[in-house]
Amino acid sequence: MYSQGLIGAKTDTDEDEAFLAAFQARIDAEEKIEPNDPMPEGYRKTLVRQIGQHAHSEIVGMLPEGNWITRAPSLRRKAALLAKVQDEGGHGLYLYSAAETLGVSREQMTEELLSGKAKYSSIFNYPTLTWADIGAIGWLVDGAAIMNQIPLCRCSYGPYARAMIRVCKEESFHQRQGYEIMMTLARGTPEQKEMAQDALNRWWWPSLMMFGPHDSDSQHGDQSMKWKIKRFTNDELRQKFVDATVPQGEYLGLSFPDPDLRWNEERGSYDFGEIDWDEFWRVVKGGGPMNRERIVARRKAWEDGQWVREAALAHAEKRRARREATKLAAE
Numbered sequence: 001m002y003s004q005g006l007i008g009a010k011t012d013t014d015e016d017e018a019f020l021a022a023f024q025a026r027i028d029a030e031e032k033i034e035p036n037d038p039m040p041e042g043y044r045k046t047l048v049r050q051i052g053q054h055a056h057s058e059i060v061g062m063l064p065e066g067n068w069i070t071r072a073p074s075l076r077r078k079a080a081l082l083a084k085v086q087d088e089g090g091h092g093l094y095l096y097s098a099a100e101t102l103g104v105s106r107e108q109m110t111e112e113l114l115s116g117k118a119k120y121s122s123i124f125n126y127p128t129l130t131w132a133d134i135g136a137i138g139w140l141v142d143g144a145a146i147m148n149q150i151p152l153c154r155c156s157y158g159p160y161a162r163a164m165i166r167v168c169k170e171e172s173f174h175q176r177q178g179y180e181i182m183m184t185l186a187r188g189t190p191e192q193k194e195m196a197q198d199a200l201n202r203w204w205w206p207s208l209m210m211f212g213p214h215d216s217d218s219q220h221g222d223q224s225m226k227w228k229i230k231r232f233t234n235d236e237l238r239q240k241f242v243d244a245t246v247p248q249g250e251y252l253g254l255s256f257p258d259p260d261l262r263w264n265e266e267r268g269s270y271d272f273g274e275i276d277w278d279e280f281w282r283v284v285k286g287g288g289p290m291n292r293e294r295i296v297a298r299r300k301a302w303e304d305g306q307w308v309r310e311a312a313l314a315h316a317e318k319r320r321a322r323r324e325a326t327k328l329a330a331e
Helices: 016-030 041-060 061-066 075-100 108-117 131-154 156-185 190-209 221-226 234-252 279-287 291-304 306-330
Strands: 262-266 269-271
Touching: 041 061, 041 075, 041 108, 041 221, 041 291, 061 075, 061 131, 061 190, 075 108, 075 156, 108 262, 108 291, 131 156, 131 190, 131 234, 156 190, 156 234, 190 234, 190 279, 221 306
Parallel strands: none
Antiparallel strands: 262 269
C-alpha cells in the first residue's frame, strides 16, 4: 500500500509496475488526472516544473511590455497594452493556482525562480528597444505561445488543461493585437516599415528558440509525451509555427532574417536555417541581455509586496476567527 496524501502522489519509492501500468492506462484512455488522484511522483514533479516555469514566464513577460505602457503612441494603444499586461498577470495567477494543487506553494516557486533554480522562457531576456518590438512580441512571441499552449488544453492533468482554455483565448487576442501593430507600421512611412523590419530581424530567432531544444536534446520530452502532458514535440511545434507565420510576414511585405528559409514542395512545409544553440543555452543559463535585470525586478516586486501578503493573511485570519466566534455563539 501507499499513502495517497493531499496531492495524490504515490509516496513510496518503489512504485510497483501494476500501479504504473494502471496509471498509464488512464492516460491512454484520455482520462483527466485530478489533484487527489494517485499519480507517480515523476508525473507530479514534471508538472510542477512545467507549470511553474509557465507561470514564471507569464509574470516575467509583463516586464518588457510594461516598459512601454507610458510610451505607447496613443491613448488607444496605451489602454490595449495595459489590458494585455493585466491579462498576463491573470495567466500567472491561474497557473500558480494550478501548480498549488500539486502540493507546492507559491512562495516556494518564487524562491526557486529568484535563486535561479526555476526557469522562465528565454524570450523575455531580450530588450524592447522600440514600439515595433511590442508588435513583434504580440505577433511572434504570443503566436509561438499559442502554438505551444493550445495542445495543453488537452493536457492529461485536469487543473492545467482547464486553466489553459482561458489563457489561450486571451493569448489569441494578444497575437492579433500585435499583428495589427506590425501591419500599421508596415503600411506606414518608410521609417515605420523599417522599424517593423528591424523588430522582426531581432525577434525571429529568439521566437524559434521559445520551443526549446531539439527533440534529441530534450530531457523530459519523451516522458511528457507518454504521459500526455505534451501532445507534440518541440521540433513539431517549431515547424508548425514557421509554417503559420511566414505567410503572415510575407503579407506584410517584410522579410525574414534567414537566407535558408524556403518552401519545400515535397514536404509541404518551410525549410529554415539552423538556430544558434550556443546563444539559446547561454540565455537559458543566465547570460542573456536582460537576465539579471528581470530577476532584480522580480525580487524587488516580491520584497515590496511582502506587507500586502502579510496584511491579506492577517485579514483572512480575522475573518476566520469571526466566523468561528459566530458559530460558537449560535450553538
